Amino acid sequence: MRHRHQRIPLRDTVAIVGDGQTEAIYFADVRDTDRPKNLHIFPDFPGKIGSYRGVLDRALELSKDYTYVYALIDMDTIIQDRQEGEYYRRKMEVQNAGVKVLENNPCFEMWFLLHFIRTGRLFSNCEQVSTELSRRGRIENYSKSGKFLSKAKLYSNYKDRLMNNAMPNARTLEDREGQDELYPRAQTYLFFEWYFNK
Template sequence: MRTKRHIKEKKKFAIVIDGETEYWYFQMLKRNEKSIAVDIEPKIPQKKKLSDQYQSVIELSKNYDKVYWIIDLDVIISESLSVKKGNKRSIDTFLEYKKIIAKKYKNITLIINQPCLEFWFLVHFEATTQQFSNCEEAGKKLKKYLPDYEKSKKYFTKNDHDIYIKLKPHLNTAFSNVDKLPLFDSENLNKGTSEMGKFFEEIQLKKRLSSPK
């Protein structure tokens, strides 16, 4: 009589993002790292307001083992600077959401990039806390190392030479550099930073990619 095999199901992780750049990057990570022990599903909310993203994160936390909310801080800061006097700033709303999540939702992790995902790409090549006023400035600095860099689906998802493949040889440098970065500081919002290392650590890719071959 055959005994039933107990197949361990992969954990399910959801990633809430507000842009195509992040979506393409995580899709390429999935494409190239098939051995990771979790199923990752990038989610782009239909409405991209901060409040809509927050609601999406909370709802997904009910059905997924882990939910990551990837935040580009430059958008929030830009919206805060243009808000009319007397209205609530986006950064204040975000900091409130951050406190609620830390207190009530243990399976939600915030991943903050300042100014944006391009800063994470940049630390694959250099250690920096440079302040960039917007994502375009970070992208220009990145071109020092990736001269052909462009924010397009074709560039990010090219077969056998996608964005993840381009950056993977430098991942250990990125891990080392982000480990040296200061933690997110609500009193110093302009300092460049990336918390992407937390994601790679929790899906156990950081340990595996850092191990000697």
């Protein structure tokens, strides 16, 4: 008797590299909450926190083994250290290799803030965003500590706000050519546009 072998559909793989544990914990929550059947999500951070070079290098390395690779870049340090020219050259190199670079300015917390308000305010650093994020009715006592982030489950607890607020709010920040270099942005929404249509 012949056995029929059932074909197991291959899953796409996606690696998401950020410059700190915040991004890794957040995207682990995405993976664990949704448990997508057709997608393996690998959140990663290079260990050298605050380094766009580390993020881009690690993303390029992972692009050899993953179907999709996203590099999440916090722009605050790049701008403060006047590294824009070097950053944009390196960004072009990794994009040409297929890595999708998503910028957050000043930092990833901007993405969280957009879950609660639409704003075009120029924040000069991440602490200012975290202060806004901690206000009453938002994520009170917000902290970048691993313990807080793991317990807060910022994806699963705010998924409805992600779709209804954060994504539309982030889109409004995109068409701002000629703006000050500090203009806020949260291109993380581009990952979710792809993810929810996958």
